[in-house]
Amino acid sequence: MNDHTLILENVGKHISLSEEEKDYFVSLLYAKDFQRKEYLQREGSNSNHFTFITQGCVKSYLLDKRGEERILTIAPVDWWVVDYMSFVFEKPGNLFIQAIADTSTLVLTKEKRQDLLRKVPQFEQYFRVLTERAFAVSQQRITDILSLTAAERFEKFCIQYPSLTGTLSQQQIASFIGVTPAFLSRMLKSKRK
Amino acid sequence: MNDHTLILENVGKHISLSEEEKDYFVSLLYAKDFQRKEYLQREGSNSNHFTFITQGCVKSYLLDKRGEERILTIAPVDWWVVDYMSFVFEKPGNLFIQAIADTSTLVLTKEKRQDLLRKVPQFEQYFRVLTERAFAVSQQRITDILSLTAAERFEKFCIQYPSLTGTLSQQQIASFIGVTPAFLSRMLKSKRK
DNA sequence: CATTACAATTGACCTAGGTCAATCATAATG
DNA sequence: CATTATGATTGACCTAGGTCAATTGTAATG
Numbered sequence: 001m002n003d004h005t006l007i008l009e010n011v012g013k014h015i016s017l018s019e020e021e022k023d024y025f026v027s028l029l030y031a032k033d034f035q036r037k038e039y040l041q042r043e044g045s046n047s048n049h050f051t052f053i054t055q056g057c058v059k060s061y062l063l064d065k066r067g068e069e070r071i072l073t074i075a076p077v078d079w080w081v082v083d084y085m086s087f088v089f090e091k092p093g094n095l096f097i098q099a100i101a102d103t104s105t106l107v108l109t110k111e112k113r114q115d116l117l118r119k120v121p122q123f124e125q126y127f128r129v130l131t132e133r134a135f136a137v138s139q140q141r142i143t144d145i146l147s148l149t150a151a152e153r154f155e156k157f158c159i160q161y162p163s164l165t166g167t168l169s170q171q172q173i174a175s176f177i178g179v180t181p182a183f184l185s186r187m188l189k190s191k192r193k
Numbered sequence: 194m195n196d197h198t199l200i201l202e203n204v205g206k207h208i209s210l211s212e213e214e215k216d217y218f219v220s221l222l223y224a225k226d227f228q229r230k231e232y233l234q235r236e237g238s239n240s241n242h243f244t245f246i247t248q249g250c251v252k253s254y255l256l257d258k259r260g261e262e263r264i265l266t267i268a269p270v271d272w273w274v275v276d277y278m279s280f281v282f283e284k285p286g287n288l289f290i291q292a293i294a295d296t297s298t299l300v301l302t303k304e305k306r307q308d309l310l311r312k313v314p315q316f317e318q319y320f321r322v323l324t325e326r327a328f329a330v331s332q333q334r335i336t337d338i339l340s341l342t343a344a345e346r347f348e349k350f351c352i353q354y355p356s357l358t359g360t361l362s363q364q365q366i367a368s369f370i371g372v373t374p375a376f377l378s379r380m381l382k383s384k385r386k
Numbered sequence: 387c388a389t390t391a392c393a394a395t396t397g398a399c400c401t402a403g404g405t406c407a408a409t410c411a412t413a414a415t416g
Numbered sequence: 417c418a419t420t421a422t423g424a425t426t427g428a429c430c431t432a433g434g435t436c437a438a439t440t441g442t443a444a445t446g
Contacts, residue, residue: 064340072336084329094336117318124317125310131321135328136277142331143265143287145338146371147257150433169393178339183433185395343403362423376403378425388446395440404431411424416417 003031006054007106010078014129015122024120028112034058034099040081041097046090047083048110056103057167060095061175071176074100074164080130100172145178151187153177196224199247200299203271207322208315217313221305227251227292233274234290239283240276241303247271249296250360253288254368264369267293267357273323293365338371344380346370 004026011017017025029052034040040058041047051058058081061071072095075081086093087110108116116123144153157177158165165173174184197219204210210218222245227233233251234240244251251274254264265288268274279286280303301309309316337346350370351358358366367377 062336062340070336070339072332072339084325085333088325088329121314121317124314124321128317128321128324131324131328132277132281135324135331136281138328138331138335139265140278142334142338143255143263145335146263146265147255171393180434181394182396182435186433189395364423373404374424375405375426379403382425390445391443393440393442395438397438398436400433400435402432402434405429407427409424409426412422413420414422415420 003054003106004029006078007052010052011126014126017120017122021120021122025116025123028116029106029108032105032107034103034105036099036102038099038103039096040099040105041083041093041095043094043096044092045086047086047093047095048090049082050087050108050113051081051097052106052108053077053079053081054104054106056099056101057164058097058103058105059100059172059176060097062094062096069175070178071172074161074168074172074176076164101167150177150179150183154179154184154187196247196299197222199271200245203245204319207319210313210315214313214315218309218316221309222299222301225298225300227296227298229292229295231292231296232289233292233298234276234286234288236287236289237285238279240279240286240288241283242275242280243301243306244274244290245272245299245301246274247297247299249292249294250357251290251296251298252293252365252369253290255287255289262368263371264365267354267361267365267369269357294360343370343372343376347372347377347380 007029008022008026011025032040032051034056040051043062053075055077057077058075059071060073060075060081060083061069064070073081081097083093083095083097085091086095113123113127117127144156148156154173154177157173168176170184170188171181174181177184179187200222201215201219204218225233225244227249233244236255246268248270250270251268252264253266253268253274253276254262257263266274274290276286276288276290278284279288306316306320310320337349341349347366347370350366361369363377363381364374367374370377372380
């Protein structure tokens, strides 16, 4: 399995491409690897690319005014990470994107994506569907935050990301579900009994 | 200004269509009006259409386990409302969508949208861009909920939806920013002094 | 094996925001 | 103009979850 098998499979789930189109798509990507804890992006910079995770795992987060980390998204293998707010509105982002394990990625810059969309319009559909799903999930996350308790959100997290429960530290999980590490620890304790 | 001027202008901001394409698009829509408090959709039903607001205003919300209303989105004139979670994953939604003023809409069913996307592929781009923006805003909302206090969220709300501040009742605003009406009332009081 | 570093646990205490119920507008309706 | 809804305000009290700091794993590094 070479560098591009995974991403081509991912794309293939939504649209079918000729060999030339596949080659063209692949030619627009470049690979970039990161070590655990390395930053793919820092607050304040403009995000002008899509990043596809082929190995490892990545988180995006922001710092609240107390300097606490608040995780917005977690992107495992076979997912894209983007600071959409920065990407779409072309202004400096307030997100950090950081590898939480040694990670390999494929980068598609905004310009290359534009070329791609122009030359292979099927990708319009690919990105539309991708974003519609991501948006739906994001809406669900909002309703969860607005209507569930911390314990319920934790339950859901465990069901939705069973694989991550092992990979992520409690601190990360706490940050993702929106509680302090101390409180998550207490929740776990009370569940154990 | 006829029924379709607004929606065609909206579409025209993103893609340019021939007259025939415009006519075809418009032919797929049907108009539907709702009185204040009428439901466009109820919890448990499958949402299989996009709804464009040409007049009035609409909210989507869910009920938490205490039966309290939690507003997910507010859609004023020139916006689409959809229960994406239900629409995208084709399962019964948990959202209510209700008119908060007398409202006129144009409905595009899922099937018609499919036809549209097939026959006028430019609409792939329209919906991609639309969703990318909505998604970015939705991500921002999550980071706001995770990192701002109730007072800060209220500030932001006033800046982002100045027009709604007059239209919406305090209860609705409270529900949207994620606090109780009683607490919002207290916040306002302390700001007045 | 000693040490450094960092994650998890826990206790004591705190606070933002919720709950419930009563009271006070306000405005629409008979 | 009396009445009935409905929204806003407010007081008394409550609780989920946060804060801070000390303590205890645990695992990687010199």
